[in-house]
Amino acid sequence: MTDHDVTVLRLGHRPGRDERMTTHVGLTARALGADRVVMAGSARNQTDTVVDITDRFGGPFAVETTDEPKRFIREFDGAVVHLTMYGEPIQDVIEDVRADREAGPLLVVVGAEKVPFEVYEHAEYNVGVTNQPHSEVASLAVFLDRLFEGQELDREWEDPDRVVVPKETGKKVVEPGDGDED
Ligand code: SAM
Numbered sequence: 001m002t003d004h005d006v007t008v009l010r011l012g013h014r015p016g017r018d019e020r021m022t023t024h025v026g027l028t029a030r031a032l033g034a035d036r037v038v039m040a041g042s043a044r045n046q047t048d049t050v051v052d053i054t055d056r057f058g059g060p061f062a063v064e065t066t067d068e069p070k071r072f073i074r075e076f077d078g079a080v081v082h083l084t085m086y087g088e089p090i091q092d093v094i095e096d097v098r099a100d101r102e103a104g105p106l107l108v109v110v111g112a113e114k115v116p117f118e119v120y121e122h123a124e125y126n127v128g129v130t131n132q133p134h135s136e137v138a139s140l141a142v143f144l145d146r147l148f149e150g151q152e153l154d155r156e157w158e159d160p161d162r163v164v165v166p167k168e169t170g171k172k173v174v175e176p177g178d179g180d181e182d
Pocket of ligand 1: 082083084085086109110111112113114115127128129130131132133134135136137139
């Protein structure tokens with residue numbers, strides 16, 4: 001796997017309606033291998049939860065905001081993938097997307113409400129995770145897992161305050177370095 005960064009842009013956010021969804025876009029981006037999430041201006045409050053989880057469970061993972069998401073897309077120095085139910089099937093394009101990430105950074109755009117048509121036009125790839133309507137969180141999760149071919153599941157986290165020890169039953173969370181992590 002190359003080291004070129006994967007950024008997720010949460011485009012659009014309806015205050016009061018999208019709070020949890022926007023937070024979950026950030027958490028899913030982090031957990032499934034992206035390097036950074038960028039949230040549009042009105043989603044600023046949602047960044048706190050993602051920063052807090054990164055502080056507690058480890059990184060690196062960057063959380064940023066932008067007041068100009070369309071400009072952010074236009075000026076992104078790399079390939080742009082827009083996840084949309086109207087796009088080409090992910091299984092048909094993911095190898096080309098991976099090749100583009102070999103060459104440089106990747107921007108993955110997920111919407112909330114109607115996405116402006118200029119985003120469809122600017123994106124190198126409009127990608128459907130099925131051509132059925134569902135959710136930005138689900139489409140992002142499947143996209144990242146296909147992009148990284150499952151390798152993100154074995155990722156090591158740096159500087160966590162706590163580590164979950166997988167158990168067949170029950171919950172076990174330890175502090176790193178107490179010898180109980182394996
Ligand atoms: N009608 C909206 C539109 O114009 O795209 C869809 C809104 S949907 C609730 C919110 C976001 O979920 C979309 O912008 C897209 O990023 C993502 N999404 C929903 N279904 C998808 C699918 N089948 N494949 C890829 N992304 C999807």
